Amino acid sequence: MATPRPRVGLFVTCLADMFRPEVAFASVKLLELAGFDVEVPRRQTCCGQPAFNSGDREDSAAIARQTIEAFDGFEYVVGPSGSCIGMLHHYPELFADNDPWHQRAVQLKARAFEITSFLSEHLDPQRLSGSFSGKVTYHDSCSGLRELGIKRQPRELLSNMPGVQLCEMEEAETCCGFGGTFCVKYPDISNRMVSNKSDNIRATGAELLLGGDLGCLLNMAGKLKRDGVSVEARHVVEVLADMLDTPPIGAEKRA
């Protein structure tokens, strides 16, 4: 009998669930390619970040407990977002040191990984094969970059795909202005930030914008569309998993 494959619990993230299920399917495909059994616990919802960043500690803690329970027993918890996984890493802050939930939160944190950083550790890059060919540019989303140190990992994975030509943009590490509820609470400032981003994206001459966080991608894609810029946007896992049948983010449905 073959040894059982290690189990990964997929943290879908609410934006992938609601707006772009392909991102979660691509994550499943890549994790299976890397040799894991993937399960999707039904008791997960959102990571709780909207509550956490709005000062609502009580709801954040309740959602954290629910998430911790949902992912009990998995060797790894992997999700396609630096921001949401970053939030899972904040869970210990929600509980006093002597609260038993604190220890469980610490344990979850140790097992929770953003997808590109997880794949860069566990996936043999030789196994990646993609049909995409063309110029892409990569936006480093803030939480992934600064809380989880994600910078090199997606680029390394992409470098194994012969058709992908990466053109870095100016200020790739500057916030796109999404910021969760920030973009609707301070729409004018957010607009300035995403306008700057859109200009920097356009200047690269890339045809496709990639990133690791759907919040930022929805923001940037929405701006590119509004400005009539022809650069398309996808989550990086769609390219890595070669799941390109769905139209890019916010693009017209194919007939």
Added chain:
Amino acid sequence: MEVRSPEFKQAARIALQDANLQQALGNLKAGFPGKRAAAVARLPEFDQLRDQARDLKNHILEHLDLYLEEFERNVTANGGTVHWCRSADDARRTILDICRAQGAKTVTKGKSMVSEEIGLNDYLEAHGVTPVETDLGEYILQLRGDHPSHIVAPAIHLTLNDVATAFHEHHKRPRSDDPAVLMQEAREMLRKQFVAADVGITGANFLIAETGSTIICTNEGNGDLTQTLPKTHIVVSSIEKVVPTLEDMTLFLRLLARSATGQEFTVYNTLSSGPRRPGDQDGPEQFHVVLVDNGRSDMVGTELQEMLRCIRCSACMNHCPVYGAVGGQTYGWVYPGPMGSVLTPQMVGIENAGLLPNASTFCGKCEEVCPVRIPLPKLMRHWRDREFEQHLSPAGVRYGLKFWSFFARRPALYRWFAGSGNWVLRLLAGKKGRLGKLPLAGGWTDHRDLPAPSGKTFMQQWEARNR
């Protein structure tokens, strides 16, 4: 200074449309961050120094009382006087009393954010003492009746054209747009004031406990004239600026200039250790240190204690995309940018300054560059917690959040909720794949399209597949 932080949103809208301001902010963005990065790259141990500085500051804050008392002892031994001021009002009055005792009519001032914090200029003026700012940026602002928009480069929100106009109006000379000519003009105007002043007021970057000295770091040398020419020198500073030794001070000096302007070292680093001694060629006859608390000691022992590590380098605002978009005056009080968003609620009340800690995407750039590693996003979140606790956040936000978390805390309901939202959005978007307008989502759709869901929710599709 009047607190205008409650008008942050309107001020931001105006700032974003102010072409002149945007040009000035563009200069800032093109200047400081690149210079800092180059200076950091030239010093391989920079990050190690940051760790040391953080640890040393933490140590100082644990023993703040001891170091401040040592500082006072040594100032006194040098012949100076320390004045302990709990509030801004105490500090203002103390300074006015010293000025009055000297019969002072005019006082020259070096750049000092603490003096802005306590609203010193207006107060002195109202009581018959004329303050004259001698830092070039502050001088320009004073001519214009304006306030600093930045803690290191106070007039950074102005363009050359603004300065030329202000000088032309006030100096009554032919208008010039040549920076060298403008500089010369300012020099001539200020020179007279330096000689006429009865009292010189400066801030301090650090207070050195072991010697009872204060230090100012400037690039113009105006501070030196401010503190050596008048008979009386008043240093106005705040309690967290104390460091144990001169050696410790140098650690911070190495970080300060690099983080602020990308210089290896500030041009003038001037130590003051008491009044003129017998045999000294120059120096003031009296030396006063006005130590301002103004809410700081209340931060000790709380989550906000970390904010007291701040050395006022300005790196956080220089790198902040929100500050870079709206400029410092939009924040509506003395301290702008990320450090201001933490300090202002402490000093003017969260009920007045609640918009500031919320005006952040938590991108974390400020924390990334802060030389003393202050977790600024975490501290801004601290204020959001307090705001929520005290029911100060807007009702719409609170109810919206409660509505959302009702579902987020119930997975089965949440799946239904997500499925319904997903269905509605797809229906509204049709084949277009995105929405240009959506009721109640104007904050989003005024400026950008909303990409529509690409299909049913993942949970719906996953369950269908794995049934």
